[in-house]
Amino acid sequence: MPGAFGPDEVRRVAEPALELPGVDGVEVLLMHEWGGLTRFASSAIHQSTWREDTAVRVRVVSAGRIGVCATNEFTPEGARRAAESAREMAAVVAPDPQFPGLAPPRPVPERDGFDEATASTTPETRAEGVAALVAQCAPGFEAAGAFETTAMEIAVANTEGQFCWTSSTQASLTTVVTGGEGGSGFAEVFAGRVADVDPEAVGRRAAGKARASQNPHDLDPGRYTVILEPSAVATPVGFLAWIGFGGRALLEGRSCFSGKEGRQVAAPSISIYDDATSPLTLGVPFDFEGVPRSRVDLIEHGVFRGAVYDLRSARQAGTESTGHALPPPNPEGPFPLNLFLAPGDAALEEMIASTERGLLVTRFHYSNVVHPVESTITGMTRDGTFLIERGEVGRPVKNLRFTQSILEALTNTTMIGRDTELASEFFFSASRVPAIKVEAFNFTGRSDH
Amino acid sequence: MSRGSDGVLGVARQAVEAARAAGAHYADARAVREDTESLTVRNQEMEGVDRAFSEGIGIRVLVGGYWGFAATARMDEAEIQRTAALAVAIARAASRLPREPVSLTPVDAVTGRWESPMQEDPFSVPLEEKIALLMEATRRMQLVKGLAFAEGSVDLFRRHTWFASSEGAAIEQTTVQSGGGIEATAIGDGEVQRRSFPNSFRGHIAAAGWEHVRALGLVEEAERTATEAVELLSAPECPSERTTLVLDSGQVALQIHESIGHPVELDRVLGMEEAYAGSSFLSPDHRGRLRYASELVSITADATLPGGLGTFGWDDEGVPAQRVPIIVDGVFQNFISSRETAGVIGGTSTGAMRADGWQNLPLIRMTNISIEPREGTLADIVGDTKDGVFMATNQSWSIDDRRVNFQFGCEIAWRIKDGKLTQMYRNPNYTGITTEFWRSCDAVGGRESWTLWGTPNCGKGQPAQVARVGHGASPARFRDVQVGVR
Numbered sequence: 001m002p003g004a005f006g007p008d009e010v011r012r013v014a015e016p017a018l019e020l021p022g023v024d025g026v027e028v029l030l031m032h033e034w035g036g037l038t039r040f041a042s043s044a045i046h047q048s049t050w051r052e053d054t055a056v057r058v059r060v061v062s063a064g065r066i067g068v069c070a071t072n073e074f075t076p077e078g079a080r081r082a083a084e085s086a087r088e089m090a091a092v093v094a095p096d097p098q099f100p101g102l103a104p105p106r107p108v109p110e111r112d113g114f115d116e117a118t119a120s121t122t123p124e125t126r127a128e129g130v131a132a133l134v135a136q137c138a139p140g141f142e143a144a145g146a147f148e149t150t151a152m153e154i155a156v157a158n159t160e161g162q163f164c165w166t167s168s169t170q171a172s173l174t175t176v177v178t179g180g181e182g183g184s185g186f187a188e189v190f191a192g193r194v195a196d197v198d199p200e201a202v203g204r205r206a207a208g209k210a211r212a213s214q215n216p217h218d219l220d221p222g223r224y225t226v227i228l229e230p231s232a233v234a235t236p237v238g239f240l241a242w243i244g245f246g247g248r249a250l251l252e253g254r255s256c257f258s259g260k261e262g263r264q265v266a267a268p269s270i271s272i273y274d275d276a277t278s279p280l281t282l283g284v285p286f287d288f289e290g291v292p293r294s295r296v297d298l299i300e301h302g303v304f305r306g307a308v309y310d311l312r313s314a315r316q317a318g319t320e321s322t323g324h325a326l327p328p329p330n331p332e333g334p335f336p337l338n339l340f341l342a343p344g345d346a347a348l349e350e351m352i353a354s355t356e357r358g359l360l361v362t363r364f365h366y367s368n369v370v371h372p373v374e375s376t377i378t379g380m381t382r383d384g385t386f387l388i389e390r391g392e393v394g395r396p397v398k399n400l401r402f403t404q405s406i407l408e409a410l411t412n413t414t415m416i417g418r419d420t421e422l423a424s425e426f427f428f429s430a431s432r433v434p435a436i437k438v439e440a441f442n443f444t445g446r447s448d449h
Numbered sequence: 450m451s452r453g454s455d456g457v458l459g460v461a462r463q464a465v466e467a468a469r470a471a472g473a474h475y476a477d478a479r480a481v482r483e484d485t486e487s488l489t490v491r492n493q494e495m496e497g498v499d500r501a502f503s504e505g506i507g508i509r510v511l512v513g514g515y516w517g518f519a520a521t522a523r524m525d526e527a528e529i530q531r532t533a534a535l536a537v538a539i540a541r542a543a544s545r546l547p548r549e550p551v552s553l554t555p556v557d558a559v560t561g562r563w564e565s566p567m568q569e570d571p572f573s574v575p576l577e578e579k580i581a582l583l584m585e586a587t588r589r590m591q592l593v594k595g596l597a598f599a600e601g602s603v604d605l606f607r608r609h610t611w612f613a614s615s616e617g618a619a620i621e622q623t624t625v626q627s628g629g630g631i632e633a634t635a636i637g638d639g640e641v642q643r644r645s646f647p648n649s650f651r652g653h654i655a656a657a658g659w660e661h662v663r664a665l666g667l668v669e670e671a672e673r674t675a676t677e678a679v680e681l682l683s684a685p686e687c688p689s690e691r692t693t694l695v696l697d698s699g700q701v702a703l704q705i706h707e708s709i710g711h712p713v714e715l716d717r718v719l720g721m722e723e724a725y726a727g728s729s730f731l732s733p734d735h736r737g738r739l740r741y742a743s744e745l746v747s748i749t750a751d752a753t754l755p756g757g758l759g760t761f762g763w764d765d766e767g768v769p770a771q772r773v774p775i776i777v778d779g780v781f782q783n784f785i786s787s788r789e790t791a792g793v794i795g796g797t798s799t800g801a802m803r804a805d806g807w808q809n810l811p812l813i814r815m816t817n818i819s820i821e822p823r824e825g826t827l828a829d830i831v832g833d834t835k836d837g838v839f840m841a842t843n844q845s846w847s848i849d850d851r852r853v854n855f856q857f858g859c860e861i862a863w864r865i866k867d868g869k870l871t872q873m874y875r876n877p878n879y880t881g882i883t884t885e886f887w888r889s890c891d892a893v894g895g896r897e898s899w900t901l902w903g904t905p906n907c908g909k910g911q912p913a914q915v916a917r918v919g920h921g922a923s924p925a926r927f928r929d930v931q932v933g934v935r
Binding site for chain 1: 489491493494495496497498499500501502503504505507515516517518519520521522523535536538539540542543545546547548575576577580584597598634636639640641719720721722723724725727730808809810845846847848849850851853854856858876878880882910911912934935
């Protein structure tokens, strides 16, 4: 198994690019990732992979003109060649009048996110984990999913003198259990250390859901009180990253928060922030321009406070970068990768007990934007949707389609869970979120399973 | 990679030998070299220009009927040996959970070479020319009063693949793909309205050279595109009703992609994608029996179509490109499959296994899945419609985990009244159930209105892979569809 190159070797690779003559500035983004993924279906391992890749992405600045070139040849020679190609592009393109300059030298927060045991996890270890998960399935049920262990190092160096490097690991286990008379159950866990992944617990949870969701019934679409479990909450929160929280979209009037700074956009109990430095998430302490990441309060007690910025959008907004740049050239602008919905004080059981009639939703599937400014998205429920009647979880129901404004749902949120989970969304990075209870959630269609 | 073409094929062969020596009963290796170039201009300013280069090798093995796969960017002999041994170790670990051993349907071991045709190498066209095209297109869009953003983009892609297998295959393939598009954005009164040309999400990409981009008409269509974006701001919302729906060929292409292309992937049917992208409402018993669509609808998976993003000589298992009937006169006939999955249901591979780069193992992916043209133009279909809604250009998509309930949004719509397009509508969308929807199809345009679109962003698999696939489509009409979902 490989290991991290380390900051000295990474700096050596970047050096020839930084010394490129005839330009005003150079930035080198270096990434190195390796790891394995054991994928299973029908309670057997059917696709199991391992890979190692590198990337050297060079941004060259010449008289306000920008060129970017990336290569996976992780050598000083590869970096030099990429820099030359970027210089060639910069020589012929038009200047970017909004170019803010490269990141100045600044210290970045320390983060010890690397776990050697996770980085060197063997396929045998992952297979044992899958076996432990599968063992939780009752006869007639099967598990599908993926157990992944990865490691990465990332560095940014530029000719302004900024150099930052970090390494981290990640372990995740997701599963869907199916079988019996229809119905399915889902569970997942994300952690920085493989030791924090408990395959039996993940399997038990999904298997329990699958058993409970047998023989789902038809339910008419309409507006329902819903209790969204964390994996479902990750969808609306994740979509706000895309259609709302980016500083560039906010400035340009494309964000669902444009013109709403300082205004109430959600229930007073709702606070959303981004914080890559929190030990409760899997974050990198600097962004892809080498700017230190900092916590940004986006919605505080239901009031929209502001967006995240990279250097370019910060200059346009007359503010400072919050450390949310994506890799260049990135026309989309800044993006929050480590969102949190602050917990409340309710237990999931209390939310259920307080609901006369409603739905318990495990997660959503394949959601997408309907109206970005109104924050309306649509998607399907999946892997365990249950009717709640008179304070108790009752019969499972077939999957429903929702078409719902996120900000309306957050305004109609009446209870927030006290426990949070790192939960994934199909398109976005994992957010740390609790369960929430929402009134009048809009279901507009249904499926046959 | 400084090696010549034969040298890279030699590395792939070396990887296969190393895997065999480590204990693989079957092995294949794909060395891949990819180049991309991407340009974005907004309001006559550069938003970004970048090139990327990636190369490496992926080694896939079967040991005792269990798969293993490992990939590395370093192609020296020691690393190849180490990676091949790791692939074998991964396969051995997979046997921890017993399953029916994988069996591959037979395929002739081919030695061959294939290249996608093109007239003008897009990577050799000077950057200045590409930028000038986008600058002029955005300048023309900006002449339209009330427009907030005028964007233009060009995307180029080249992939060389060298494939060797322990069965003796030795295949070299090169595909070059070029595309471009423009997008106009108007903002006001709580609305962001976009119009794109020739299609949304960075335009129209094809397996072709720069001649394809030149012929798109980005400059010529700039003013109309921008004008429609501005007009949408003051257009009424698409009404909520059940009505007749006419779709342009670009939206029909995505409708095919989501509600036919994915459900007919045999790995989904067999549960292999259950936990991530989902499964399918189809089962092997449906072949030859299920009325999927009306008699007007015939769907074909064709990896031999010139210009398609899903066109190749052989797939990433060395199976030759094929033309496969999926739906014939409305009746479902075939899945798209791999050597492993085809055997499970008693057939042969349709040649649909493709991998995203060298880093990933091949999965069943769409090739070019197209609706066969019938008769007439879009104008003919509209002219033959008494009342309904015409929607154009995809904006969003959503479908459930078995591909049954879907909802799509489009950029623009018009009321059809007595065979004519009348009132423009903004924010149009529609929803339905896959087979009900396709069974309601009562008009499919002819060859003259049929376009082979590229969809370069199809997601599937864990680790996540992105495939470049094609869809040929004509405009089509569907009856009694719910539109204007709110």
